[in-house]
Amino acid sequence: MAYLGRGWNAIAYSIGGVCIFIAQLWLLDAPSTAAFGYLLISAWRLIGLLHGYRTARKMPANIVFPWYSRWYSLALIFSIVPLTLAMLVRSFLFQPFTIPSSSMLPNLRSGDYMFAQKYVYGYSRYSFPYGFGPEHRMFGHGPDRGDVVVFRGSMNPGGDFVKRVVGLPGDRIQMKSGILYLNGSAVEREPVGDLTYQSVTVHAFKETLPSGRSYTIVEQVDDARGDNTKEFIVPDGHYFVLGDNRDNSLDSRFDMGFVPDDNIYAKAALLLFNSEDKSRQASWIQ
Template sequence: MSVADKSEKKSGGLSETVSVIVQALLLALVIRTFLFQPFSIPSGSMRPTLLEGDYLFVTKWSYGFSRYSLPFGPDLFSGRIWGSDPARGDVVVFKFPPNPSLDYIKRVIGLPGDKVQMKDGQLFINGTAVPREKVGEIDNPDITEVNRPVDVYRETLPNGVSYDTLDLTPNSIGDNTREFVVPEGHFFMMGDNRDNSTDSRFNVGYVPAENLVGKANIIFFSIADGASPLEIWKWPSEMRASRLFNFVR
């Protein structure tokens, strides 16, 4: 084999490697943009449903696509393509309206036109109290973040969606609010950890449909105590095996 043949073979091999890498990156971009996006839970606002250290997939097609479906949210178009509204009770990842560089995750409580209010810790939608039943206590700091028993209440929304909420503090600042009227094209979001959630009751405000990223779908990994998934040596003691592959409800 001549030197020219060796050079051509080396060049061809490098070209093929670059081509495979580019194709893999494009495939990953398509999957992340149109199908699934991994997301890690950054705070305790959705406890007990979601915990810090949960890693989940968000389905991007659930509500159609907006500029925020693309990495870095380039201002290429406005509104949503193939858009559909989330259902009441969906757990949704969205861009924080005051600063769209930040991702938030909350539960959809109010739809466009709804009137939402909290009275003495009870949720009211359109003037009707949402059924709220105490189902027990949780005495586990990994779930509640506090070293004492915490009351757990199950809410059932008008469409039948039920979920558990934590009541960390009676008569907290979020237990009594004004009546919020959700504008058209917007949604009212709340965290399940009602006394420790920055949501539409506070500075999140009403969330525009354009800011929706996708629906929280399934937990594929979970690790406690602030450990990183890369710290494999901590898996035996810190991995929450019972949470793996649980659907988010």
């Protein structure tokens, strides 16, 4: 439509396409609704094509087109606008990540490609590229217990980590024989079978926090290095995080320590696919 001098129509179709794309992220949760999402965006493109064809037929031969309908203007617009839009979406809404390890097994695996929500916790220093965000969190709140968060490591400022929050400021956290203790009480867990990953068999458990929120964790034994710890008291402005793969995760039990609130900048939300395992389907991250 921009080529035909219909700027507002072009903007409307662009906004509609973005809205459909965002809706498609939600529809990816089930194969049946995912197919509907692809059909919807195909229909939107067909509508735009037919609308453009009918508009072109009705135009007089001597029409003078505006500046943005010239080929060089369109080339400039379509090279700058997508890049700008991608940067805005990445900074304020969603950011893609690739999972490099199995520390969050079984919920996230090596090779997983996921989207994290940037707006859930507001915006802090690492919300924007190169650490140009505000020094302290704005327009939001910290994570809840059970959230899978993306944060910048204190000991490795250039590295991003993905772990699950289990301790809030003021909480007392301890591991005893592989069982998580929160404020002196054992967190409920029940076995849900075994899982074999990369030729290693681990035991899976459903862990349920006092709030009723549950998720799956795995471990091999109950006496690994991180299965029996001292009691940690989470200081103000910090969080205690664990990997779901309890015997294969470097987290707050070890040198990583407590995670400062301002270092947490996104919530893991949507698993898209796995570059190594094609059987992994799109799903929400629990």
